[in-house]
Amino acid sequence: MFADLTAKTLDIIRLLFPKVQKIGILTSNNPVHPAMAQTATKAAEALGISVQRFIAPDPEDLEKAFIDMKAADCEVVYVLADPPRDALPSIALKYRLPTVYQIDTYPDRGGLMAYGPDLKALFRLAANYVDRILKGAKPADLPVEQxxxxxxxxxxxxxxxxxxxxxxxxxxxxDRVID
Known part of the structure; x- marks a missing residue:
């Protein structure tokens, strides 16, 4: 699923930035991020886009990560999904780095754009699972849904x-444009 999400995100980036040559991938210390970053790197490089990964394990590390991305000549930043970090959009704007998120709430906070799973739909799905478990379903018997x-x-x-x-x-x- 992440490969499809990345491919679509890169398509959108290419439409908005047709001459982009280098993307910075921003990750945290989330254990799934290295594999996600590698998938994104392979997909970008297949399109002729250079990629460099930057790690900001804590919110306090975000400013340094953007300074480093700017120094590395990144033209666009791709933020891998993580719990929302409120300062991210303002830091991205401060360093004038267009930033693409996987969480759709970032544009409401001033982020440029987001493409990813609809969080409201995921929460409804989670509520459905909880309801089924509370009604006696065994978690191991429930299907894993993407x-x-x-x-x-x-x-x-x-x-x-x-x-x-x-x-x-x-x-x-x-799906939504913020004026």
């Missing part, structure tokens, strides 16, 4: 602040 609904959100105020013009094609793809 997300089936994804959301693409773009924040035009942030795009304008970064001096970006969002192509009509990208706007038409969006």
């Amino acid at each position: 997300p089936t609904k994804f959301a693409f959100v773009i924040n035009l105020r942030t795009a304008k602040a970064l001096g970006l013009t969002v192509p009509e094609q990208v706007l038409l793809m969006a």
Whole structure:
């Protein structure tokens, strides 16, 4: 599933930044991030995009990660899913690095854009599992389900602040546009 998510995200990045040459991948100390970063790196490199991984284990490390990404000439930042870090969008804007998130709440906080599983749909699915368990179902008997609904959100105020013009094609793809 992550490979498909990454491929779609890279397609969107290519539409908005057709000449992008280098992407910074921002991770935390989440144990699944190394494998996710490797998948994203392979997919980007197949498109001729160079990738460098930057790790910010704690919120206090975000500023340094963006300083390092700027120094490494990253043109776009791809943030792997993690619990929301409120400071991320403002730090990205401060360093003028367009940032793409996997969590769809970031554009509401000033992030440029997000493409990933619809969190509300995931929470409804989780509630359904809890309900079934409380009614006597054994967790081991319940099927593992992958997300089936994804959301693409773009924040035009942030795009304008970064001096970006969002192509009509990208706007038409969006599930939600923040003016």
